Amino acid sequence: MTNEWCGWREATERALYGPDDGFYTRPGGPGPAGHFRTSVHVSGLYAGAVAALLRRVDTALGHPDELALVDVGAGRGELLTGVLAVLPGEVAGRLRPCAVERAARPRDLDPRIDWRGELPAPGSVTGLLFANEWLDNVPVDVVETDADGVPRRVLVRADGTERLGGPVDGADAEWLRRWWALPPAPDVIGGTATGALPPGLRAEIGRPRDEAWAQAVRTLRAGLAVAADYAHERGDRPPFGTLTGFRDGREVSPVPDGSCDITAHVALDACAGPSAERLTQREALRALGVDGRRPPLALAATDPSGYVRALGSAGSAAELTDPAGLGGFGWLLEPVGGACAGLLAAGGA
16 A cells, blocks of 8 residues: 555555455455445345345246346455355356456355356346445545535545545546535525635545446346445435544444445435346335234144244345334345346335
């Protein structure tokens, strides 16, 4: 790592994905599961739900001879491993599971899983593309309003020290105007609001994520692309941004030296294409049969061990669908071709 000044996008790219010392790519690292729990790590119910969605995609596409499941930002392959474990043999026999991950392939990974560092070629995939907490790790630049209310790019060094750079311009400025409505200062002159931006407001420019998601969707010839991530809407963007770090299960300051994860919430509404559908994770998982309701108490008398298993499953389901936690995540669904539209609507069940 160098200690030169640069934008957060460049600094994050080096810190997370540097070939030798990147947080995710350094040899022998534990992967995401060593530092934080995603929905994949909470319970096998999540892989079961993705498997259920994959089967709906398979049916909608008429059971193609080859059915793809592309896991973008695959970590150590946990989601694909879980899906393969619960799929019926007939579907598993046609499945072409593919992990897209910049870290090296784990040594003990199921040999059926294709491991690659880049997305498949455009139009080469028929099936389901699933990206769980991938977009939040696509590096973005950060901006902050200066003393005059002008949005300026935030520069950072590897030790986390920041300073303001030049004003935001071009495509990034246009993205900011369209998708991140910074609130004007309440200051008034002569009883009239000035409309000026107050100093110290921060935002993340999500344009690289829009482009990354569009590229991911283009890999599909036909099927469904899904992004699941923690997100916010244009009308409710946090005024001081969301950039943060994680290490060993704890939130830490985002220091771009390779020692921690660097992440920020995703503007999924900006990523969405014209045919996109958006749900909360709670809505999506419930549509796929994940229900956090407790089992009937009478089961404890007739089948005590079954009751304990059902109670544990209900607890995991409740965590996955908690609207104040993982259940509040956003799901962005992009059907490619008309067959896979509305698969999580009532009729799609």
